[in-house]
Amino acid sequence: MSSHSESIIREPLITGKNITYAQITNDVLFPVENKPNKAWWIGFTVASLGAMVWLFSISWTFWYGIGEWGLNKTVGWAWDITGFVWWVGIGHAGTLISAVLLLFRQNWRNSINRSAEAMTIFAVICAATYIFGHMGRTWLAYWTLPLPNQYGSLWVNWNSALMMDVFAISTYFSVSLIFWYTGLLPDIAAIRDRAKGLRRRIYSILSFGWTGSVKTWQRFETVSLILAGISTPLVLSVHTIVSFDFATSLEPGWHTTIFPPYFVAGAIFSGFAMVQTLLLIARKVLGLENYITMFHIESMNKIIILTGSIVGVAYITEFFIAWYSGVEYEQYAFINRSTGPYWWAYWSMMTCNVITPQLFWFRKIRLSIPASWVLSIIVNIGMWFERFVIIVTSLHRDYLPSSWVMFYPTWVDVGIFVGSIGLFFTMFLLFIRVLPSVAIAEVKLLLKTSSEQAKLKLIKEGHLDPEQVEFYKESLQKFDSVELADYDKV
Amino acid sequence: MSNTKMILGLFDDPDEMMHGIEKLQKNSVPIYDVYTPMPIHGIEDKLGVKESRLGYAAFCFGCLGGSVIFSIVYYTLVHDWPMNIGGKPHFAMPDFVPFTFEWTILWTAFGMVFTFFFASHLFPGRAPRVMDLRATDDRFVIAIDAKGNIPHDDITKILQEAGAVEVKHNDRKYVSYE
Numbered sequence: 001m002s003s004h005s006e007s008i009i010r011e012p013l014i015t016g017k018n019i020t021y022a023q024i025t026n027d028v029l030f031p032v033e034n035k036p037n038k039a040w041w042i043g044f045t046v047a048s049l050g051a052m053v054w055l056f057s058i059s060w061t062f063w064y065g066i067g068e069w070g071l072n073k074t075v076g077w078a079w080d081i082t083g084f085v086w087w088v089g090i091g092h093a094g095t096l097i098s099a100v101l102l103l104f105r106q107n108w109r110n111s112i113n114r115s116a117e118a119m120t121i122f123a124v125i126c127a128a129t130y131i132f133g134h135m136g137r138t139w140l141a142y143w144t145l146p147l148p149n150q151y152g153s154l155w156v157n158w159n160s161a162l163m164m165d166v167f168a169i170s171t172y173f174s175v176s177l178i179f180w181y182t183g184l185l186p187d188i189a190a191i192r193d194r195a196k197g198l199r200r201r202i203y204s205i206l207s208f209g210w211t212g213s214v215k216t217w218q219r220f221e222t223v224s225l226i227l228a229g230i231s232t233p234l235v236l237s238v239h240t241i242v243s244f245d246f247a248t249s250l251e252p253g254w255h256t257t258i259f260p261p262y263f264v265a266g267a268i269f270s271g272f273a274m275v276q277t278l279l280l281i282a283r284k285v286l287g288l289e290n291y292i293t294m295f296h297i298e299s300m301n302k303i304i305i306l307t308g309s310i311v312g313v314a315y316i317t318e319f320f321i322a323w324y325s326g327v328e329y330e331q332y333a334f335i336n337r338s339t340g341p342y343w344w345a346y347w348s349m350m351t352c353n354v355i356t357p358q359l360f361w362f363r364k365i366r367l368s369i370p371a372s373w374v375l376s377i378i379v380n381i382g383m384w385f386e387r388f389v390i391i392v393t394s395l396h397r398d399y400l401p402s403s404w405v406m407f408y409p410t411w412v413d414v415g416i417f418v419g420s421i422g423l424f425f426t427m428f429l430l431f432i433r434v435l436p437s438v439a440i441a442e443v444k445l446l447l448k449t450s451s452e453q454a455k456l457k458l459i460k461e462g463h464l465d466p467e468q469v470e471f472y473k474e475s476l477q478k479f480d481s482v483e484l485a486d487y488d489k490v
Numbered sequence: 491m492s493n494t495k496m497i498l499g500l501f502d503d504p505d506e507m508m509h510g511i512e513k514l515q516k517n518s519v520p521i522y523d524v525y526t527p528m529p530i531h532g533i534e535d536k537l538g539v540k541e542s543r544l545g546y547a548a549f550c551f552g553c554l555g556g557s558v559i560f561s562i563v564y565y566t567l568v569h570d571w572p573m574n575i576g577g578k579p580h581f582a583m584p585d586f587v588p589f590t591f592e593w594t595i596l597w598t599a600f601g602m603v604f605t606f607f608f609a610s611h612l613f614p615g616r617a618p619r620v621m622d623l624r625a626t627d628d629r630f631v632i633a634i635d636a637k638g639n640i641p642h643d644d645i646t647k648i649l650q651e652a653g654a655v656e657v658k659h660n661d662r663k664y665v666s667y668e
Contacts, residue, residue, distance in 0.1 A: 021502070021527060021628035146562055155566035159575065164588040171592040175599045182603055189618065190527065190626040208607065209616030212625055214539055216610045217529040222542040223606045230552075230595045241588055444528040448504070 006107070008464060009472045012452035013108055014443065015481040016290040019451055021444055024291075025190055028438045031286050032191060036433060039285045044429045050422015057415030058133055066136045068412045075395045075407040080134040081245075082387040083417050086270065087127035087424075088169065088242055089263070089383060092235055093271020094120025095176055098183070099231035102224065107450060108299055110442040111291045114187075115282060115428075116275050117180040118437070122427040123274070124173045126420045131169070133416065161244035168241040175234060179227045182220070185210045186441045239267045246390065252333035253394035256321065262314035266383060269307035269353070272300050273379035278428065280373045282437060291438050294367055294478045301366045304379060308357035311386075315354065329399065337393045341406060345389050352382025367478045452482060459487070493661045494642060496522070498622055499632040499649035500656040504530050507630040510652035511536055514632065517648055522635040525625035544609075548602040555597020560590050619664040629655075 014024075036044070061068055071078055094116040101109035132138045144166045146156050156163055189210035192203035210216070243259035276297070283292040322334040337346045356378050365371045392407050431437070448454055459469055469487070476482045501507035504526070511533070514521055521537065524530075534541070563586050567573070572580040607613055625631045634645055636659070646657045 025527075025627045146566060155571055157573070158563050158567045158589065159573075159582065159585050164592075167589050167592040171596040175595060178599055178603050182606070185612070186527070186626065192618065193620060193623040193626045204618060205615045207618060208612035208614055209618045210612065210626075211618055211620055212525045212527060213523045214526075214530075214533055214537060215523075216612075217526065218534055218539060219542045219544055219606050219610055221529050222544045223603060226545060226548050226602060227599060230548075230598050234592075234595045237588070237591060244588075441528040 006450060008455050008458045009468050009475070010450070011293075011295045011475050011479070012450055012455050012482075013111065013293065013295065013446050014290055014451035015293050015479055016451075017453055017456075017483075017486070019290065019447060019453060021447065024444055024447065025194075025440055027288065027290065028187075028436045028440050028443070029191060029194070031432055032434060032436060033194070037285070040429060040433070043285075043425065047422050047425035047429055050419055051426040052419075052422070053415050054129075054419020054423045057412050057419055058129065060412055061133050061416070062138060066134065068410060070407055070409045070413050072405055072407070074398060074403045074405045075392060077134075077391050077395065078407050079388075079409055079413040079417055080130045081391055082384065083420060084127045084130035084134070085242055085263075085387045085391075086384050087123045087130070087420070089239065089267035089270045089387075090274045090380075091120040091123035091127065091172075091176075091271065092239060092264075092267035093275050094118070094123075095172075095179075095231050095235040096268055096271065097275070098179065099228040099235065102228040103232060107446055108296055110446055111288075111293075111438055112275065112279060112296055112300075113442070114180075114183070114435075114439040115279060115432075115437045116271075117176065117183070118431045118435075119271075119274060119278060119428065120176050121173070121180060122424050122431075123271075124169065124176065125427070126424050128169065128173070129420065129423075130416070131165075161241065161248045164241045164244060168238045172234060172238045175227070175231060179224075179231060182223060182227070183439060184435060186212060186220070187436045187439065190440055191436070236264055239263045246394075251394050251398070252327070252329040253337065253390065256318065258314055258317055258321070262311065262318075265307050265310040265314065266386060269304060269311055269357075270380060270383035272303050272307065273376040273383070276300050276304070276372055276376035277380065280369055280376070282432065286432065286437060288438060289481050291443055294480065297369070297372055298366050298478070301360045301372055304357055304376070305360045308353060308379065312354035315350065333394055333397070336397055337389060340393065340397070342389065342393045342396070345385050346393070349382050349385035349389050352378045353386060356382075456486060492636075492642065492659070494636040494659040495663050496621060496658075496660040497634040497636050497642060497645050497649075498658040498660060499634070499652070499654040500622060500624070500658065501630040501632070501653060502628060502655050503653070504528075504630050506653035507632060508533065508536065510632055510649055510654060513648050513652045514634070514645075517644075519634060519645055519648065522633040525621060525631040525633065527626050527628060527630070530630070544602055544606055547605040548598050551601025551605075552594045552598035554601070556590050556594035558597070559593035560586060563589055621660065621663075621665060622658065623665065 031040075066080075069078070069080065094113075097109050097116040098113040101113075132141055135141055144156060144163065185208055188203055188207040189212065192200055192207045195203055240260035240263065243263035246254035247256060247259040249255055279292055280297070283289055319334050322330045325331075337343075356375055359371070359375060360366045365375075396407055397404050455472070458464065459472070464472070473484060473487050476484060476487070499507075499510055501510060507524070507526075508530070511521065511524070515536075524533065524537065533539075564581070567582075567585075568580045620626075621633050622629060622631050632649070636642060642659065646659075649657050
């Protein structure tokens, strides 16, 4: 968020000819201040039906216990932990966008950070429901906290990676929430100052009395920067700790040192895919094409190729190390993954995570909205399979062949998983109706430096050589909302 | 004497507002505050606003959080109820790291943000003391305390010359909510 001067031949971050500060506010607040359109209602109906499936399945679990899940004495973790790790991973992109990209001064984050952060919050809520469900006796969840109790000196086991999880996830959720909400204050104030009646009162309470004075802005920016600085190691630590749940065990296929970086890369990978899935629709439905441009989509696709490739290297490294370690149990675990009864899950994971994202190397595919959307969903499917493969294939063949079994999900497993997706989308759809889905103040910062009109003005004033203008024009060809005819007049 | 409490110069461009600040300063007109819809960089230097000390607060809260959780883990695991796990040492530092790390960050974040709210007088339900409703939308507002700053017409003229799209003479200090 610092002041920046950037090369004028870089692609604009806000397209459109006559964008003003007022128009940015109008465009972003349009869905908040007006009645929802048909597309929103259809989405909301489908999503809330899904959320009801979740409510029913999770209530069923609480009532009858986790015996209703497909777990058995060998496979004690399955769809629940798969879902948990998957959702936590998805959540990571939000923090990555708001924290890491802020530290690296990547201004393209300004248009997408708000929805990505909201996505983080909702994804972590979904992840948490799995953990609470998995506990069986959810009402005793407070046992995971280090509280003195009536039995005497009985404390939580600090040596357990599951305890580390409690601390990591709760810290992650609360820090993300406070980061998101602090960032929202100026935008809530913008809604408040335009609203009337009851809405004004509600947003007035939510805005904490924000006025936008110089000192407040200065402190606000200090807070954002420090929060970004501490959230960056936090987000890396969270998925590292999630991977400890597996890595600290002695299970073949789990007990590996590659898990922390591999899980983190996978988290960024799946998180960016989910941001892509959501934003490609949101920009269309909410009419935000000028703010979430092809440049943003392309940048995210590039991150997907990078992290997808890291994940691919990790898969191959795991195989290599299994062979190289000379540990037969480890070798068997990996042979079993790729050729055993769950071969289809393994190869689905490989196809979705390693092979298909490589299609983004083609510029045409990277710049195609339908292709990006489909591939982002494929990545999400692949990442779900990855978690499933790690958990179930390692467990279903343990050291004792007499206990080898298969895992079959019950309808409750399926209901909770499908339902959690519904729950996530319900929360997201409600979010875009009541809060701005693009950080208004941060986008306004870009208007005078990185918008198309600012760049066009600079060209008109003659700050660019003719060949640079040519270069710039060529780079603009991918934007559907840029009219190249305007540049010919210059 | 007029009832004007505040003179507001409304600009639609941050650069022109900066220009306005310069002009007012050149004419020795004290500026009460500036309200903008987005952070304006470089304005602190111009207005002589001191650097924020929230970083120090963040550091202190971080140290506190780290120490608190380290003490809890030490007390429970080493002092109060040491567990013998295969004869391994009770004071197993590597196991302490994730907890200490997480709580250092947790306390830094919450401590700093609450300090920010406290210092900036932000809390849920606080009546917003807004001078102009468009200051959160597209107007960059320079506020000048009218008391003692007479003649007001001169201030109006300076602001208009600097490119203010509108100059307001407010009878009330705050226009909204109160």
